[in-house]
Amino acid sequence: MSGVSGFLAILLTSLVPILATAMGGMFAERARASNIALDGCMLVAALAALAVGTAVGNPWVGVVAGMVAGALWAGVLSAAVYGLGCDLIIAGIAANLLAVGASLLVVQGVLGSTGTYAPTGTTLIPRPSLGFLADIPVIGPALQNQSALVWVTVLVTVAASIVLQRTRFGLHVKAVGESDEAALAVGVKPVQIRVAALLISGALAGIGGAYLSISSVASFNSQLTGGLGFIAFAAVVFGRATPWGTIGASLLFAAATSVAVRLQGTDLGLQQIVHALPYVATVVALAVQAVRESRRRRYDVSITQYVPAIIPKG
Amino acid sequence: MTTARPVARQGDPPLLVMRGIRKTFGSLVAVDDVDLEVRAGEIHALLGENGAGKSTLMNCLFGLTRPDQGDILIRGETVHVTSPRRALALGIGMVHQHFKLVPSLSVADNVFLGSEPHHGPFLDRRHSHRVVGELAERYGLDVRPDDLVRSLSVGAQQRVEILRALAKDVSVLVLDEPTAVLTPAETERFFQVVRGFAADGLAVVLISHHLREVREVADTVTVLRRGRRVAHEPIHAVTNAELAGLITGDAPPADSEVPFGTPGDVRLRVEGIELVSGRGKTVVDGVDLTVRAGEIVGVLGIAGNGQTELVEAITGLRTPAAGRVLVGPVDVTGAGPSAARAAGMAHVPEDRIGRGMAGNLSVEANITAGHLGSPEVGGRLLSAPRIRRLAAGLMTAFDVRAASPRQLMRRLSGGNAQKTVLAREFSRDPDLVVCAEPTRGLDIAAAAFVRRELVARRDSGGAVLLVSSEIEEVVAIADRVLVMSRGRIVAEFVDRRPTEAEVGRAMLEGSSS
């Protein structure tokens, strides 16, 4: 495998959890229901995918279980926000904490394992061979034997973009994201749309989570996301919650991971620092984005719109 | 199933009947046992003061609120309008007083939002674009289906709202203050369109405050006062004077004649202010003005003609691209609000909720927020008792009614909130008061209180700049009236109280499109 193919191969495999999750996050963001609990959704999904996939003996059932679990977790978040009246961001932070606690409890209390849950005999997601296509220079070797979830993610990305841009639901998501009044006036129910968008974000984060636990290695522990959910969320923000933007941002962050992996091979002796590259890339991207935005609105009408307080003072 | 049609006085039976509608918000009765009948082909004007209940009544019709009591009949059949979607299905369309559009979506998407033509789950954009194009052509509404709404002028946005109603194939069309934001030319064109609707057999309900307009297009009028119906007549059966009497009630206007003040030193001098928006549009284009001690200067203009931005520049919230602002002798251009305040300026902002107060702090905290720099609230450390005393005093002086000083600001009514703002600003004994839309949303008594306070400030030697879109109010108390249009001062009335008609003409003639 040439250097470029190798780079692309790693980029693709790092891309899956970020992109699948970010495409979901995009819906939530667009509906003005920022899902900062993507990381937690990924975590519970990873566990569900592994446990169910192993029990059933079919990894695809595991993926579906992961999507269901991710959606359920987003449902918990929705319930907290629209049922209990919690602030979206705070509830998201809480949902992430809960995901860690709940998954640890399940691993220990239900699956009878501790720390890492690594069942034996799990069937992993297949890695299709491309046949003669693998001989295409550069791209062929990069795509050869990638997890089938890579292809699923490509499909999901296309589908999500189409749903957002070309369907009634997508239109309603965008409408709700900009003006509840406008939506209400035509009978579109904002809360309903937001909950739906959150559930979608959870389900797609479920694909990202499942990828981490049953695609390459059948193992789970509460640290396995390594903050990928937050990076995916950052990709949504950086991509301004548009399909192309989100895809581009996800590619950027995946590339940062891939670069970090490659830089480790060149003996720089700064390996811990290289490891931080994706996180640094995220901060830089967010900063660049903010600078661009602030340029654009420098002379604009001052924004006095106030996000209502979460809770009054007691 | 149609039964025997009651023979109506004017021929056809009413297409729309609202009977005994009542709607309360807490203890406030917004609509009280109101009847309304509109026939096909009729343009029915609904008149009344601010807060009379017009919008609420129409919101009941459109399913945006549920009436507490009363029936709605369409073509003689009782209907239950549970949601806007249901209303549209029943053939009821509404153009809202406050636009309900999604700025980043295209015209066509906005028009069909909520009932999009579709193939399966996919949008049928070709169809929606075609329908929008056809409707626009048919009614002479100049909009393109794929323009983004946020790039449209206010008038064009209104056309989108109208298209939205028409696209649903409605038989009842409600227009809530459609002309408030239109230029005279746009208004004229709009009325042609409305006449076209009536000719097509629609029942049109038109809410407006402009008697002249109403007389021009309407066939029938209904007048609401404080939620009750006080008149229901063919338009030619009542004179404008009678209508005005019906709208305001028999009581004469609350304000008595305000004498002129005696101007002294210049307290505010604005020289050649220019402001440019983010998109490079000049919103204020070289404004000069002065305000003297003992003088109220009124600036009038239709919304969106640069008044808001001018006030922001004067009060330091915005840095002008060119020009100077002097408060007394001090040049405060671009130095921020604290400089202007230090120079003796007080500001009653237009955006009372967002700028003028912190809804999640107590009334006490809000009313004393402008006094944090003074020793009234304590020495090196703040003194809770002193703060409490100061707040209580101000609340009494300005008649702020709250359950307690610790009540959250956002739980106050609009009038009391505005009084709190006034209390905070006026109690600093400023040399210059800049106030924008100080009576917007207030009832008659509260508005009168605010005007009295402004005149009192002037009489005690203060300078007042009153920026407002309420002609009546400005004409009644201002010593000088400036009219602003397209970012410029286009007319000035000195040493006399102009008539509302004069001023209105000036506002409209220079108006932006």
Add this chain to the structure above:
Amino acid sequence: MTTQIPAPDPTESSPRVGWLRAGARRVVPLGLRQSVLAVVLGLVVCFGVILLVADDPATAFSSFLTGTFKTRYAFGNMIAIGTVLIFTALAATVSFRAGAFNIGTEGQLVLGGLVAAVVVVAVPGPGILAQLVALVCAALAGAAWVALPAWLRIRFGTNEILTTLMFNYIAADLALFLVNRFFRDKTSGAVETPPLPTDLWLTRLLVPSPANVGVILALLVAAGAWLVFDRTRTGRRMEIAGVQPAFAEYLGIRSTRYLLTSLLSSGALAGLGGGVAVLGITHAYVSGFSPQYGFLGITVALIGRLRPGGVVLAAFLYAMLMTGATSMQSASNVPFALVFVLQGVLVLLVTSQRIGGRS
């Protein structure tokens, strides 16, 4: 006359990504009643979980609740954990009150701890002086670590939630690098600095427990915070700027200055917490010296209703639950993870507007 200005200003671009333009966001929980109710409900949830997983629920639950008071050591542990939580919760409080989310307290704390461990041995002279210098440096390190996200937020409106969060990961890598490269205890196989000589430990209370005089410092800082929040003009202005920036701007309050001050203080408090944890509890920088004190601080701040007094109470309460969980873990088969569940549930309940809310 017509009064309405209904149209959205067509010149204003609509914010597409909702809270990207970081607006004010106030996180003040409702009344005291709700905090209490939330804790009780949270415990009920825990009890439910315990019933599900424990072999002997009664023992598990009783050791969870009373474990802290069974031994002097456990009690001292509670004080020690509570001490650090006071710092991190005050850090969260300061930023929340100013209308910003500093989620990066964990990273600030870690770097504060490392700096304290390094500086304390480098300062010549008596232990107390070295400790003071070390703690000041820890606070500075914490403030420095939040400075960039703070500046980005203030200058360009960058979403500080994400930047501070990412800075946690970066801090972990940076700390690992620094310790390995420069400060590692060469005799140890772990990533840790050499153990501090006893005279550099913060004076211990309730020996052998890790409780230490840091608790006095924590209480003093909390008192100081109360004074600033409630009794100074700075505090009031900070509050206004945090609750409603537009109002602050209108009043001539430079809200960005207060925001910057708040965020820097927030970082400094977190860094200080790290210093106290290292000098008072682990007595060396040990990779993993913080069991997520930074994140826990956010929970504690919310339970404490963003008031210094409440924060102190909530910190000790939470520490009690943590030591209780330790004792439960030894006395039964219920895992420590229960605490994470409790934490999540508490945050949701405390910030709910529908529970125990008085209007």
Add this chain to the structure above:
Amino acid sequence: ASAATSAAGGSSASSAATASAAPSVPAEALNIIAPLSGQLGDQSFMDSANDGLQRAAADLGVSVKVIEAGADDAPAWERNLTEASATGESGLIVTGGTVMASTLEKVAAQFPDQKYLIFDSPSVGPNTTGISYAQNEGAFLVGVLAALITTNPDTFPRATGSKKIGLVGGMDIPVIRDFAVGYEQGAKSIDPSITVDLRFVGDFESAQGAYDLTKAMYGDGSDVVYQVAGAAGLGVLQAGADNGRYALGTDSDQNQLHPESTPASAIKAVGNTVYSGIQAFQAGTLEMGTTIVGNIANDGVGIAFNDALVPADIQAQVEALSQKVVDGTITVDTAL
């Protein structure tokens, strides 16, 4: 069957007796509390220790209570250790992990009458017995094997003869560097021109990250990659299987996880040494204040071959070098 040069065979978790803290243990029986510095389930280091503890419970009639803690929660380690000591009910407290050493040093000083056994660390006080492992020596052996693999593509069909081998560490911490030093020395003792690609996952948890990293290393030419990455190491072994190359296990015998691509595992006989430590304690022969060093000579560390992949002559070559380490002809460098 795996012909382990150490006695570490049969260390897979499945053989662990599930019995443990049976309340029926007579009062005079030995009570062991084992507060650990991490969590079980890594199919490696911690599980191996747990295996020894559980075997002791089953065979020696002692009661064992294992207390896990977060791998990044130093205060909890101290808390658990102190609580266990303070009960005074435990004849011997077993703990382990390099990271635990400084904590134990502090705690043990406070309970001079309590006896401790710490694995993977030298003794840290007069009332503690240490068990430390010459992991550099174990790594040396797998380094030798790795070199033989990459230089013998004929014998090892999955190898390319690139003379490049890799090591994936969890984090860049001293113990891992100790592995790396031994590994490199072992490889170079076969062929000095062999290069070692050393990379770190960044944590000991993210198996997917380790998988990607390893894949990249194969892409860059490594024929065989040795994992020292705890739970994340499962990703390395899987990558070896998926990429048609070789991967080497660590700490426990991990050969059977991917028998077609895992020619050997370095063994740290944690379970065995813990077991014999407990046995010695019961017999009264465990000397406090001393350190038992597990090295190649006493089978504390070693290498477990996968006979199906490694022919006898290769095994013999490794054995030969192993012998040289034992008799002192070769001294394996250390990073500690």
